[in-house]
Amino acid sequence: MKKSLLPAFPEERLFFERPHSASIIINNYNYATFVGEAIKSALAQTHPAQIIVVDDGSTDESRAVIQKFGTRIETVFKSNGGQASALNTGFTRAKGGIIFFLDSDDLLEPNAVADILSVWRVGTVLAHYPMTIIDAHNTEHGITPGAPARLADGDVRNELLTTGSFASTTMSGMAFFRAALDRVMPMPERSFVYAADGYLLRAMAFLGPVQYVELRLARYRLHDRNDSDPLSGVMLNADAVHTASAGFRKKIRYSQNEFETTKKFAEINALPVVPNLGERHADFLGYRLFSLLLDPAHHPIAGDRRFNLLRRYVVRRWLSSWPLRRRAMAVSLAATAALVNSSSALRLISWMHGTNNRPQWFRNLAALLRRKANAGLHVNRVKEDQILSL
Numbered sequence: 001m002k003k004s005l006l007p008a009f010p011e012e013r014l015f016f017e018r019p020h021s022a023s024i025i026i027n028n029y030n031y032a033t034f035v036g037e038a039i040k041s042a043l044a045q046t047h048p049a050q051i052i053v054v055d056d057g058s059t060d061e062s063r064a065v066i067q068k069f070g071t072r073i074e075t076v077f078k079s080n081g082g083q084a085s086a087l088n089t090g091f092t093r094a095k096g097g098i099i100f101f102l103d104s105d106d107l108l109e110p111n112a113v114a115d116i117l118s119v120w121r122v123g124t125v126l127a128h129y130p131m132t133i134i135d136a137h138n139t140e141h142g143i144t145p146g147a148p149a150r151l152a153d154g155d156v157r158n159e160l161l162t163t164g165s166f167a168s169t170t171m172s173g174m175a176f177f178r179a180a181l182d183r184v185m186p187m188p189e190r191s192f193v194y195a196a197d198g199y200l201l202r203a204m205a206f207l208g209p210v211q212y213v214e215l216r217l218a219r220y221r222l223h224d225r226n227d228s229d230p231l232s233g234v235m236l237n238a239d240a241v242h243t244a245s246a247g248f249r250k251k252i253r254y255s256q257n258e259f260e261t262t263k264k265f266a267e268i269n270a271l272p273v274v275p276n277l278g279e280r281h282a283d284f285l286g287y288r289l290f291s292l293l294l295d296p297a298h299h300p301i302a303g304d305r306r307f308n309l310l311r312r313y314v315v316r317r318w319l320s321s322w323p324l325r326r327r328a329m330a331v332s333l334a335a336t337a338a339l340v341n342s343s344s345a346l347r348l349i350s351w352m353h354g355t356n357n358r359p360q361w362f363r364n365l366a367a368l369l370r371r372k373a374n375a376g377l378h379v380n381r382v383k384e385d386q387i388l389s390l
Helices: 032-043 062-067 083-091 112-119 157-163 197-205 240-268 282-294 306-318 324-337 342-353 360-389
Strands: 022-028 050-056 074-078 098-103 126-128 131-134 140-144 174-177 210-212 218-221
Touching (some): 022 112, 032 050, 032 098, 050 062, 050 083, 157 197, 157 240, 240 342, 282 306, 306 324
Parallel strands (some): 022 098, 126 210, 131 218
Antiparallel strands (some): 131 140
């Protein structure tokens, strides 16, 4: 990561104590199918942790599943208020020096608490780590983020103030320093009914450095109700365009809430922030472009035009940290999607968001390009070894 051009964090506000304990807060809403496994993963930790389960007014069988664990966990059953409300409630009961906010459809690895406590750098406010991707049946499907992507490490304020984001992951892939959380909690509940990690990431980043832990410490579950994927649960049928466009509009709202959070904490900390946060963020430009292509009548941002948005998206995606092959695929598919009708555009956009959506010929082509790229890397490494041996 580039060295920050901003003033150093004020020393009197940094955190120098080491954490020795942890709390795991599991927030649940209508995930009776998964919440039991999430609780079991928390109970299976090799280092003991306080476990708090907050059920946010579920209407399925969640209560019965949670109650089976008895006094081994602390439980809160509340009326529905959204994710931030549930996490705020759980945090008021948390006693650990490190806080894990675990989504109830995800899992922690048994060594997660022990490893985080052992590698935590003094001064860190937030640690994040890769996660194994699993499906509804616990079958593994790779890692997020995928290689060679890397999560941010150190002072991320410069990137945050110019793009509105930095390389991180979702809620279950993070651990927070309790004393730092005290300064930014409770979260605003009306703005973060969903995607509360967007607030936590940005608020915490103004308090100290983040830490990349190069260990897979959680399992992220992909299923047809994932809120982080705008195409989650979308089947390519007659209703698909409407469903997908609503998903992208939702992601636009989430991003706008996150930009407002960045501006708020920049003002609190007297730091400069670019006025048009999001213009340098490829994902946000993509959400806007795909929303406009799929359903222009309900697109939420007035003044957006498809080819102007496409140009800006292509530039930012090409400059992003994605691997070359993935950048080339995204740019090509987005450009083609801008030229066809909404149904065809959705098919192309869906290829960008998941390998299972791609036709076999496209998968074969991608595999061929991947093999060629790997072969090129092998040849270059052999040449480097030969030069070094001279």
